Amino acid sequence: MSSTPEPGSGIAHFGSRLVPESEKGRLVRGVFESVADRYDLMNDLMSGGLHRLWKSSLIDSLAPRPGMRLIDVAGGTGDIAFRFLKASAGRGHVTVVDINEAMLDVGRRRLARAPLPGEIEWLCADAEALPVADRRFDAYSIAFGIRNVTHRARALAEARRVLGYGGQFLCLEFCPRLALPFFDRLYERYSERIIPTLGRWVAGDADSYVYLVESIRRFPPPEAFAAEIAGAGFGRVGYRLLSGGVCAIHSAWKI
Ligand SMILES: C[S@@+](CC[C@H](N)C(=O)[O-])C[C@H]1O[C@@H](n2cnc3c(N)ncnc32)[C@H](O)[C@@H]1O
Numbered sequence: 001m002s003s004t005p006e007p008g009s010g011i012a013h014f015g016s017r018l019v020p021e022s023e024k025g026r027l028v029r030g031v032f033e034s035v036a037d038r039y040d041l042m043n044d045l046m047s048g049g050l051h052r053l054w055k056s057s058l059i060d061s062l063a064p065r066p067g068m069r070l071i072d073v074a075g076g077t078g079d080i081a082f083r084f085l086k087a088s089a090g091r092g093h094v095t096v097v098d099i100n101e102a103m104l105d106v107g108r109r110r111l112a113r114a115p116l117p118g119e120i121e122w123l124c125a126d127a128e129a130l131p132v133a134d135r136r137f138d139a140y141s142i143a144f145g146i147r148n149v150t151h152r153a154r155a156l157a158e159a160r161r162v163l164g165y166g167g168q169f170l171c172l173e174f175c176p177r178l179a180l181p182f183f184d185r186l187y188e189r190y191s192e193r194i195i196p197t198l199g200r201w202v203a204g205d206a207d208s209y210v211y212l213v214e215s216i217r218r219f220p221p222p223e224a225f226a227a228e229i230a231g232a233g234f235g236r237v238g239y240r241l242l243s244g245g246v247c248a249i250h251s252a253w254k255i
Helices: 021-047 050-062 079-087 101-113 152-162 181-203 206-218 222-231
Strands: 011-014 017-020 069-073 093-098 119-124 137-143 163-174 234-242 247-254
Touching: 011 021, 011 206, 017 021, 021 050, 021 101, 021 181, 021 206, 050 079, 050 137, 050 163, 050 234, 050 247, 069 079, 069 152, 079 093, 079 101, 079 137, 093 101, 101 119, 137 152, 152 163, 152 222, 163 222, 181 206, 222 234, 222 247
Parallel strands: 069 093, 069 137, 093 119, 137 163
Antiparallel strands: 011 017, 163 247, 234 247
């Protein structure tokens, strides 16, 4: 695996490859454009349905209340947004932001098939430059998205900017390693062998799923990512591990 590029070097990781920073956004867009139509099915197959429980845990941490305004960044096909609307008893407002129109389109079609009460807005934009006013939201969520952005610090600064004081930041993300070495080796084999094969069979694209696995392995461990969140100026930063440390929910508050 290649070493970590120096900040300011103009180089970024795309999975295990080093690419010019200016290229990473386009490459990531390509990944999700390619798999958008099969994305939801692949999530169920790869995680054995567990991603549904992880996303529900994020909503529990959010504790939606009537009238709450959520921005769900890297919101993809709408899983977090739809759970939030259901939990807000018809009085939630959610803005789904994603860099990829193809993923948002799948979300819009899902909502047209199974309408939900509450307000939803779809925005095609980059997590690093959100086209929304300062302090507009009560909560910010990002599920399995932060590891795809080119400059995490910029995305975290944007999260802080769009939250009102007292607003909650929540991030659901995979952990790069499991704590127990035996399970970590099993998990590694599963990730490297089974996931790309599933990607080829189901989504017709093994490479995108190789990227997915590599991007997980390159993401910082939860304690290091928590330090980045604190470094962005958030308070009461913490995280809890899910499913034996397969992923973590990070929580922090704008103070
Ligand atoms: C793994 S999917 C997660 C989708 C959804 N949150 C979920 O949990 O099912 C990652 C999403 O991040 C989006 N994404 C990647 N880079 C982004 C960026 N810089 N800004 C906004 N969205 C981005 C992708 O288009 C994709 O829809």
